[in-house]
């Protein structure tokens with residue numbers, strides 16, 4: 001069996017790292033393809049180092065562009081790769097433009113597609129990621145879900161249960177594997193902060209950062225919070241560009257810094273009193289380690305982080321953000337939260353087992369340690 005593993009953007013790397021490692025362990029022939037959607041040292045290369053991932057075998061070096069340009073360029077370049085390497089499967093993760101672009105190419109060439117992190121739905125069709133998720137799930141042959149809500153969403157959309165396998169959360173495999181290394185870094189000390197006495201902010205969703213009015217409102221709330229809790233804000237390049245374009249000043253209590261690598265950032269958020277974010281992944285990561293998280297969006301495709309975890313959806317209304325933040329800061333301890341089932345550090349093993357079983361390769365499937 002020959003597999004092409006696809007990564008493109010920052011949130012893909014920590015999901016793919018344990019899958020690549022597990023395929024290596026079981027002797028599966030694989031080729032790691034990086035579309036180059038993200039290309040900066042801070043957005044890409046540093047993650048490969050931190051995660052101990054092998055360098056990509058192929059880098060399509062697509063870079064930035066409009067959605068249509070980026071998706072189309074990935075498709076054209078990836079088609080040549082599939083034709084040359086003739087894989088049995090491609091594995092795509094998450095919901096970025098690289099995910100749908102490569103899934104579409106493979107399907108049309110008759111190559112089977114496995115989608116890791118299938119079934120998540122925000123039901124917000126204005127989110128580019130929602131379009132990518134729904135379309136990728138529609139064409140993938142194997143839908144590997146992180147939680148039961150994923151299965152339910154797919155079944156409701158009429159997808160046959162034979163295509164769905166619940167494997168858990170591969171990102172948590174990486175988190176648990178790297179947590180001890182991150183702990184040693186104590187990044188907060190280098191930023192003159194004390195553990196459990198600061199907040200971490202991340203913002204990069206177009207709906208939040210591409211509109212100066214929305215961004216200004218969020219900053220208003222963050223400015224208030226920073227009167228009682230220092231806030232640190234590692235800002236995505238997209239956000240930094242928008243701030244310059246809008247001529248918007250970051251409030252004094254909100255310390256803007258450049259994006260951080262995986263380990264440094266984990267060291268920072270895992271010691272925070274509170275995380276305020278519009279990221280998808282961070283909602284899950286904070287749930288896994290029991291750190292309170294306020295999600296600055298009107299919805300989430302990860303409802304389990306609210307139902308079982310530490311996440312609260314607060315939108316972008318400053319009053320709602322402030323009220324929720326004050327409530328958390330008044331609590332002595334984080335209220336009891338549960339880590340969702342199968343977020344146990346073994347999801348990648350189940351991904352590979354599912355892939356082998358679907359291909360009828362039983363010998364290697366049984367080689368699983370789990």
Ligand code: UD1
Nearest residue numbers: 009010011037038039040043064065096097128129237238
């Ligand atoms: C993409 C994903 C989003 C994910 C996010 C994490 C899609 C539709 N969106 O959004 O789901 O949460 O990645 O970061 O795929 N840029 C750089 N250097 C880089 C990459 C990007 O400077 O290495 C800047 C460029 O100005 C670029 C902009 O960021 O135009 C946006 O990058 P893009 O890949 O289009 O989308 P993201 O906003 O990063």
